[in-house]
Amino acid sequence: MSDQAAIPPADRYGRRRRTPASRRRLAIGLTVLVLVLGVLIAVEGYRKLGGGDVSGSLAAYQLIDDQTAEVTLTVTRKDPSRPVVCIARARSKDGTETGRREILVGPSTDATVQVVMLVKTSKPPVTGDAYGCGTVIPSYLVAPS
Numbered sequence: 001m002s003d004q005a006a007i008p009p010a011d012r013y014g015r016r017r018r019t020p021a022s023r024r025r026l027a028i029g030l031t032v033l034v035l036v037l038g039v040l041i042a043v044e045g046y047r048k049l050g051g052g053d054v055s056g057s058l059a060a061y062q063l064i065d066d067q068t069a070e071v072t073l074t075v076t077r078k079d080p081s082r083p084v085v086c087i088a089r090a091r092s093k094d095g096t097e098t099g100r101r102e103i104l105v106g107p108s109t110d111a112t113v114q115v116v117m118l119v120k121t122s123k124p125p126v127t128g129d130a131y132g133c134g135t136v137i138p139s140y141l142v143a144p145s
Helices: 020-049
Strands: 054-065 068-077 084-091 097-105 112-120 127-134
Touching (some): 068 127
Antiparallel strands (some): 054 127, 068 112, 084 127
16 A cells, blocks of 8 residues: 555645644744743833833822922933923822822932922812823923023
8 A cells, every 4th residue: 555545645635734743843933932922022112112211209198288299200210401291180089180299300319309289179179180291392391492
């Protein structure tokens, strides 16, 4: 009997199944491919979203009255000679944002500075919050030259 007679016709019975070794190699290859893609996506996401040039965090807040919260932010910049914009907000008892304020943080000699701002609210505030900081400064915050 020849070797050709032992192999069933593919058009009649379909193609032959993979051997356990080839299935294992395929599974390992696909796993490695998915892991490499996952790492590349994570690195690109971190590069775009994390480890930015500026960060702002809540240092303190004080409730002044039913329409005002004083929010203190700690702002850290990689390049303190660049101005940045920071946003603070106040929240009401139900958690909704009831006030927001942007502030231009000018150049400094220190990498980390604290800024204090008053945030006017539409409802009585219960907390102050740091929304964030960025390097793209809107034109209405830049002083005319």
